[in-house]
Amino acid sequence: MSVPAQRRTAAHRRRRQSHNALKHKSLTTCDKCGTKKLPHIACAVCGTYRGRQVLTAASVRQARNAKKTTAARPAKKETERK
Ligand SMILES: [Zn+2]
Structure with missing residues (x-):
């Protein structure tokens, strides 16, 4: 090792x-419910994207x-090395 x-x-x-x-x-x-959301991603609250309903009630829940499980998961360690 150096x-x-x-x-x-x-x-x-x-x-x-x-x-x-x-x-x-x-x-x-x-646009529909006014909650904050990530751009270019369907709303997790009401399931609409650009005014269209793209997620059903079940898939909105899912x-x-x-989102909760990814938030609970610990952050990935930085693996990039020179
Ligand atoms: Zn919404």
Whole structure:
């Protein structure tokens, strides 16, 4: 295993980590019910997309439950390495 050629200072680490912050998700409002939702995705509350009903009551419930389970799941670890 290779050994780092030089010690990375705390300032170097902080400069690198200044780009690691998560960006806010841009949200739009649903045309039908007015709740906040992700753009280009059917509304999880009323199941409409661009004014059309695309999800049934059962699938709306399923989508809402799926959202809960993904939120409860721990975040993926960063695997990208140089
Ligand atoms: Zn809606």
